[in-house]
Amino acid sequence: MKQDCVICGQPLGFMKFKCRDGAVCKKCYRIVSQEYTQTIVDRDTSDLLAIFEKYKSQPDFDITRRINQYLLFDDPHQLICLPNNRKYSDAKLPPEFFSYRSLKSCSLVQDTIEIKGKVRKNLELKLSFDDSIERKIVLIKKPIEVNSSIYQSMNKVANQIINNLAKI
Numbered sequence: 644m645k646q647d648c649v650i651c652g653q654p655l656g657f658m659k660f661k662c663r664d665g666a667v668c669k670k671c672y673r674i675v676s677q678e679y680t681q682t683i684v685d686r687d688t689s690d691l692l693a694i695f696e697k698y699k700s701q702p703d704f705d706i707t708r709r710i711n712q713y714l715l716f717d718d719p720h721q722l723i724c725l726p727n728n729r730k731y732s733d734a735k736l737p738p739e740f741f742s743y744r745s746l747k748s749c750s751l752v753q754d755t756i757e758i759k760g761k762v763r764k765n766l767e768l769k770l771s772f773d774d775s776i777e778r779k780i781v782l783i784k785k786p787i788e789v790n791s792s793i794y795q796s797m798n799k800v801a802n803q804i805i806n807n808l809a810k811i
């Protein structure tokens with residue numbers, strides 16, 4: 644059965660993305676999935692149209708590198724995207740785009756506590772941009788044991804983000 648994109652109405656080819664009551668083309672999917680960070684299978688057309696209206700004016704952004712769900716890079720356009728998934732951003736923000744040169748610093752923000760002789764830390768990154776804009780990437784919200792495997796792997800992610808941002 645021939646199908647059209649529920650958002651732009653273009654006939655759908657082989658590349659299509661299912662939503663609850665239809666499917667979306669690749670171009671519209673980029674926008675409604677908020678740069679491939681959200682799934683749409685549980686959303687219906689009216690949800691998707693609202694999301695599309697809200698985010699359609701975003702700049703062209705071609706993901707050339709990414710660090711999981713936390714940070715996307717577009718090297719040709721010299722842009723980074725913070726998807727601002729609420730779970731990691733600790734704020735209710737849409738995906739945001741920043742030029743490489745607007746980034747001023749990226750630093751680790753940690754609280755350390757000790758419980759029964761075991762050191763626990765949280766893991767947050769603070770990104771500062773021009774115009775006093777500050778954003779957080781929360782990797783571990785509440786302090787956990789630094790020896791745990793979750794902490795170890797998140798610590799690696801934090802270093803990966805810091806190292807990658809230091810080079811842009």
Ligand SMILES: [Zn+2]
Pocket residue numbers: 648649650651652653667668669670671672
């Ligand atoms: Zn479309």
